[in-house]
Amino acid sequence: MRWSNYLLSTLREAPGDAEVVSHKLLARAGMLMKVAAGIYSFTPMGFRSLKKMIEIVREEMDRTGALEVDLPIAQPKELWVESGRWDRYMNDGILFHLEDRKATEFALAPTAEEAVTDMVRRSVTSWRQLPFNLYQIRTKFRDEIRPRFGLLRGREFLMKDAYSFDVDQKGLDAHYVKMEKAYRAIFERCGLEYALVQADSGAIGGSASEEFMVVADTGEDALVFSEDGQYGANVEKAITAPLPEPWAGEEEKPFGRADSPTPGIVSTEGQARHLGTTEDRITNTMLYEAIRSDETSFVCAIVIRGDLTINEVKLPKALGVAHVRLVPEERLPEISGCKPGFIGPIGLMAPKGQDEVPVYVDRTMENARNVFCGANEDGTHHSNLSVKRDLKVAGVLEVATARDGDPSPTGTGVLRIKRGIEVGHIFKLGTKYSEAMKCEVADPQQKMIPLTMGCYGLGIGRTVAAAVEQNHDDDGIIWPVPLAPYTVALLSLQRDKEVLEAAEKLYTDLKAAGVEVFWDDRDERPGVKFKDADLIGFPVRVVIGGKALAKGVGEVSTRREKKAEGIAPEKVVEVVKATLAGGARALAV
RNA sequence: CGGGGCGUAGCGCAGUGGUAGCGCAGUUGCUUUGGGAGCAACAGGUCGGCGGUUCAAACCCGCCCGCCCCGACCA
Incomplete structure (x- = not known):
């Protein structure tokens, strides 16, 4: 072309x-x-x-x-209702849908x-x-x-x-x-x-x-x-292998009810510093609304180490529900009696329609002892919580988000x-x-x-x-040969008879050899053609220009390496084919 | 959906109330011709839309639309 x-x-x-x-x-x-x-x-x-x-x-x-x-792309609603996905996708708002003239609904699949x-x-x-x-x-x-x-x-x-x-x-x-x-x-x-x-x-x-x-x-x-x-x-x-437990081997100390003031400090990091401990000793209690597939829901508490975050994709599966969402901040006081930052697993008040707020702990907290947790009172924490002694645990879940450096579940090494x-x-x-x-x-x-x-x-x-994304440089795309729009760019640099005739011949030969060649035959200056060929990213470039032609050669280079070699015109097709066969990573000469 | 930003020539942008601009791209001519040329001339605009304020609106106000980013969400 x-x-x-x-x-x-x-x-x-x-x-x-x-x-x-x-x-x-x-x-x-x-x-x-x-x-x-x-x-x-x-x-x-x-x-x-x-x-x-x-x-x-x-x-x-x-x-x-x-x-x-x-x-079909346009699919009748009834099929989607049958599978149960109409409501689900409509709720998520991601279903393109339309009506025909009789108001029958369709989804664009x-x-x-x-x-x-x-x-x-x-x-x-x-x-x-x-x-x-x-x-x-x-x-x-x-x-x-x-x-x-x-x-x-x-x-x-x-x-x-x-x-x-x-x-x-x-x-x-x-x-x-x-x-x-x-x-x-x-x-x-x-x-x-x-x-x-x-x-x-x-x-x-x-x-x-x-x-x-x-x-x-x-x-x-x-x-x-x-x-x-x-x-x-x-x-x-x-998932990760079990994390090292900071409380391993410690004796349980007596529970310290509301004995640790944390006035106005809502971040885990700030509380740890204020209480003179580390973030893994601060317990975060998150209140979630768990929504079942039948749309009924309940509020539950998830207790997790302060240095970890809850993975909200894993959580609904672990709870056996369809969806979870954090309880909105304005509803927190009615359940916990305090603002976020001070919520804890002890003394939560069940909302209407629920006997209690079930407390689930992350796997990393199962054996926790001598840790701090919110006291459900603004600016206050309990100390020396021991999960097994002090909490009524509804279940142990695996809901922490894996971090760089956590131990690998394969048992050796760490995760990246x-x-x-x-x-x-x-x-x-x-x-x-x-x-x-x-x-x-x-x-x-x-x-x-x-x-x-x-x-x-x-x-x-x-x-x-x-x-x-994976194959480019500052000048443009570097197409892998199989995805290149054309595999070869042919650049004729000048418009005099010799150059055009030589380019025309090469163009014909390359096409005859089954090579997909794109000939930049525009009346443009050489620099423009080089820049455009690099930008579009043809894997192989063949240049016919006065300079090289005077020496009786054309030039062949790969987009990846950009090193041009003078090649005798009768050899160009062969070199190009061999270079393409090798993925155009390097020139085959 | 929440927060922030943007919308002016094909692309990138400037223009805070008084004649709509710049660079690139484009057209024509001349020169140039191996890594985005130079000179000259030209062409190209509902300033996102609607309404309002004003003698006068790209600019101020209101509503709407579109686009981008962060978040929430998500095959």
């Missing part, structure tokens, strides 16, 4: 609303344009990279035997469990028809509360979603492993540094789930890794925290949707059984953006 026949304009400066590198560079390179918050257009150049990604995913999915389908389950239940009646795995690559909609980071969190975005159907857990396990392998193949083909981590399964539901993360500082997710590489988890899910971009997520769904939507088949004993499902998402645009 020749630039003079293309629609492409680069920008010297990034749009002011672009925040992350991938958005800035894709916009400057003229590949991507923002149309509204979280909604983007791909230009011809940008769409080529997106299509490369689509094809890689499609090839690897097909290789596993998965079957491509096309499910954020995922397609309902649609695919509906397709399957209309198609199967016998266990003999299983197993299979259905996938699609289509636009998804999520009215994110806060879209941000360019393509990394859009409201309209391209996603591959796959749904496996089996008669039993064993079949699901096999599908899950197959998908994990396919995802590894996909991200490896894209040349991305990625990690597989344990994850929370979130609103989709189900049991096991793991996330594929591209490691990048701009990532929204915090990831926890053991130093030996044996353990990796999203911080939402991560890195940031990552979630590009894929695989779930073992189980029978959640098949039961709700009566997607059943007859087993060999003629018993009707709900199908066991898995679901597997992969963000197409997000992965392309993640590739840019």
Whole structure:
């Protein structure tokens, strides 16, 4: 392709609303344009990279035997009511929805469990028809509360979603492993540094789930890794080995009722300093409203060490409820009798409809003794609390957030925290949707059984953006060869007959050799062409200019290394092909 | 949804009540031609929208819309 026949304009400066590198560079390179918050257009150049990604995913999915389908984006409300997700997503406010002229409601699908389950239940009646795995690559909609980071969190975005159907857990396990392998193949083909981590399964539901993360500082997710590489988890899910207990081996001292004044000091750090102790001896008591799936709720107290924070993703699961939220500050006095900072586990007053406020302690507090806790009176703490002696504990939970340096659950070494971009997520769904939507088949004993499902998402645009986050320098994008819009940029530096003829010949030869070449044949100065080629990030650059041509050579360089070598024109195609075959990391000469 | 900020030419920005500007990009001409050239001329604007105050509003006031950041929330 020749630039003079293309629609492409680069920008010297990034749009002011672009925040992350991938958005800035894709916009400057003229590949991507923002149309509204979280909604983007791909230009011809940008769409080529997106299509490369689509094809890689499609090839690897097909290789596993998965079957491509096309499910609707506009889905009738009744399907979503059937699965129970309409209310849930509407409450969260993230469901794009609309009405047709008869006021029938539709959702713009954020995922397609309902649609695919509906397709399957209309198609199967016998266990003999299983197993299979259905996938699609289509636009998804999520009215994110806060879209941000360019393509990394859009409201309209391209996603591959796959749904496996089996008669039993064993079949699901096999599908899950197959998908994990396919995802590894996909991200490896894209040349991305990625990690597989344990994850929370979130609103989709189900049991096991793991996330594929591209490691990048701009990532929204915090990831926890053991130093030996044996353990990796999203911080939402991560556990630690038991922490060292500061009170280990101590005798229990007599409980000191309200004997420790902490006037006006609400921070754990300040209280520890004031009381002459360390933060791990200060107990924080947090009051949460736990909301069950049937919308009933109760207030409970969570007791945790002052140097730790409660993980609000782990908490509802530990309590066996659907949701938690902190009790609003203005309601605290009616339950505790004091302001935040002085709340403690002893003497809480149950709100209406509740006999008592159950007190749960984090695992790290189970054996705590000789620690301070709030006295439910402003400016006052109790001293020498011993959990087993002084508290009526409703349960011991594992709800602390893992920290950098905490001991690894693998038993050796400590945990380290890195940031990552979630590009894929695989779930073992189980029978959640098949039961709700009566997607059943007859087993060999003629018993009707709900199908066991898995679901597997992969963000197409997000992965392309993640590739840019991971592969760029000050001058622009450095496309991994498999995702490059064109693999070779051909630059003709002057417009005299010799240069143009030599470039024309190379252009023809490269195309004939099956190389995707983008020829910058514009009437621009050399510097402009160099800058634009670097910005767009073609992995290999071929330059035809008066200087080198006078010596009878063209120049070939890689975007990554930027060291140009003079190559005889008849050798250029060969060198380019060899360089691309090696991933364009270094010139193959 | 809470807090903060922004909205002026394609992009980046200046302009605090009195003729709407600058840089880049664009068009034409001349010169230039190996890392975002120079000179000259030109073109391009409902100053986010609506309403108000005023002799006069990009600027002051009100309402609305859009966008960004922090937080809460979240496949």
